[in-house]
Amino acid sequence: MQKVIVIGQGYVGLPVAVRAAEAGFEVIGFDVNVGRVKGLAAGESFIGDISNERLGAVLEGGRYRPSADPADLAGFDVAVISVPTPLREGIPDLSYIESAAATVAPHVTAGCTVILESTTYPGSTEELVAPALEAASGMTAGVEFHLGYSPERIDPGNEVWTFERTPKVVSGVSQASLVAVQGFFDQLVDTTVPVSSPKEAELTKLLENTFRHVNIALVNELAMFANDLGIDVWEAIDAASTKPFGYMRFTPGPGVGGHCLPIDPSYLSWRVKQSLGQSFRFVELANDVNEHMPDYVVSRLIAALNDRELSVKGRRVLLLGLAYKKNTGDARESPSAVIASQLLALGAEVRAVDPHVQDAQVPVGVTRVELIADEVSSADAVLVLVDHDEFDLDLVRSQATYVLDTRNIVKPADNVDRL
Numbered sequence: 001m002q003k004v005i006v007i008g009q010g011y012v013g014l015p016v017a018v019r020a021a022e023a024g025f026e027v028i029g030f031d032v033n034v035g036r037v038k039g040l041a042a043g044e045s046f047i048g049d050i051s052n053e054r055l056g057a058v059l060e061g062g063r064y065r066p067s068a069d070p071a072d073l074a075g076f077d078v079a080v081i082s083v084p085t086p087l088r089e090g091i092p093d094l095s096y097i098e099s100a101a102a103t104v105a106p107h108v109t110a111g112c113t114v115i116l117e118s119t120t121y122p123g124s125t126e127e128l129v130a131p132a133l134e135a136a137s138g139m140t141a142g143v144e145f146h147l148g149y150s151p152e153r154i155d156p157g158n159e160v161w162t163f164e165r166t167p168k169v170v171s172g173v174s175q176a177s178l179v180a181v182q183g184f185f186d187q188l189v190d191t192t193v194p195v196s197s198p199k200e201a202e203l204t205k206l207l208e209n210t211f212r213h214v215n216i217a218l219v220n221e222l223a224m225f226a227n228d229l230g231i232d233v234w235e236a237i238d239a240a241s242t243k244p245f246g247y248m249r250f251t252p253g254p255g256v257g258g259h260c261l262p263i264d265p266s267y268l269s270w271r272v273k274q275s276l277g278q279s280f281r282f283v284e285l286a287n288d289v290n291e292h293m294p295d296y297v298v299s300r301l302i303a304a305l306n307d308r309e310l311s312v313k314g315r316r317v318l319l320l321g322l323a324y325k326k327n328t329g330d331a332r333e334s335p336s337a338v339i340a341s342q343l344l345a346l347g348a349e350v351r352a353v354d355p356h357v358q359d360a361q362v363p364v365g366v367t368r369v370e371l372i373a374d375e376v377s378s379a380d381a382v383l384v385l386v387d388h389d390e391f392d393l394d395l396v397r398s399q400a401t402y403v404l405d406t407r408n409i410v411k412p413a414d415n416v417d418r419l
């Protein structure tokens with residue numbers, strides 16, 4: 001049985017590890033976070049897309065073992081690296097990839113395959129990971145061992161386009177490496193899409209995320225102008241979406257969050273600036289518009305309270321949704337946190353409902369509550385920030401004094417404004 005090691009057991013690494021175990025590999029899910037490893041070993045998944053039942057089945061079957069001990073990595077056939085790639089003051093921080101490569105390097109043997117999955121700028125696999133593995137092993141990537149890049153396309157909460165169903169782009173530093181990387185993923189997903197080198201695969205991921213980032217910024221800016229012009233932007237978006245070709249629906253919101261959109265496009269613009277000395281203007285503009293959205297939401301709320309001769313200070317505001325996205329518990333880079341901190345700074349009492357996020361993700365100063373009639377009616381304003389399916393929107397509409405709906409999910413009423 002082939003041994004697979006997955007470095008990083010987060011939103012990306014855990015689904016890959018579980019899927020590989022289900023496909024018949026012997027899998028070590030390696031993570032430096034001992035608490036996470038213990039939780040996983042106890043059968044507790046922290047990701048909505050991986051149920052405790054699914055995790056329990058691969059644990060009990062003996063195919064999946066979480067570990068924080070690098071000694072468990074010895075003798076691997078395939079290593080997948082899925083560690084964070086954050087920005088530090090606007091600059092890509094590849095230290096996690098460097099450290100993961102250093103952990104894998106002593107265990108590289110002839111014929112093994114190493115695959116980078118973390119989102120990163122074009123060139124990282126060949127310029128960063130290959131030299132680290134080659135120096136430690138004394139072998140040449142693409143010749144004596146295999147190396148490639150395959151971006152993750154996971155869409156948390158998406159029940160249709162699951163990990164298995166979503167086509168996976170694969171690449172290698174040589175033809176032999178491409179064959180090895182593709183051969184591995186062909187056993188995990190329905191369709192693989194080979195490209196000619198890791199750089200194209202790295203750029204593919206950044207193109208996909210930049211495309212979304214830019215289009216969300218476009219509708220966000222349009223929403224702000226349409227409001228000032230007295231035009232219903234949501235109706236225009238619905239109408240435009242009936243065009244069967246040449247248009248793709250994106251909807252406005254309180255800003256972008258998660259580990260991808262607020263970060264990945266900046267990896268690309270950083271690379272363009274660093275290598276070519278030029279600005280990637282679309283990315284900069286999209287960052288500017290999307291980062292401004294929480295300010296805009298707060299300014300709309302201030303204006304609405306002002307109409308009722310109320311100041312924000314001392315008012316109770318109920319936030320619906322702390323996650324960055326519908327039906328997920330991922331609150332990383334969530335615009336809700338920015339909005340909450342701005343309202344707290346203005347002296348509001350901020351309460352929030354979110355059935356998905358863990359307590360640790362509730363921003364400091366915010367009181368977590370349930371969505372019940374008393375909570376809704378006692379708030380001076382309700383801000384709908386996430387379109388979780390669980391929210392009882394009829395209750396919100398019937399009990400709230402005032403609602404600002406940034407997702408267009410509450411039915412129209414006199415007490416409801418939309419973004």
Ligand SMILES: NC(=O)c1ccc[n+]([C@@H]2O[C@H](COP(=O)([O-])OP(=O)(O)OC[C@H]3O[C@@H](n4cnc5c(N)ncnc54)[C@H](O)[C@@H]3O)[C@@H](O)[C@H]2O)c1
Pocket residue numbers: 007008009010011012013030031032033036082083084085096099100103117118119120152153154155156259260
């Ligand atoms: N979350 C998504 O939806 C998504 C989608 C596509 C791509 N990505 C990309 O995938 C990568 C991972 O993202 P994520 O969301 O899974 O992050 P995450 O924070 O959920 O998980 C990363 C895990 O790696 C662990 N880790 C950090 N350094 C390590 C090391 N040296 N050795 C072993 N483990 C280490 C952390 O403890 C953590 O558990 C990022 O590059 C991200 O941009 C994320």
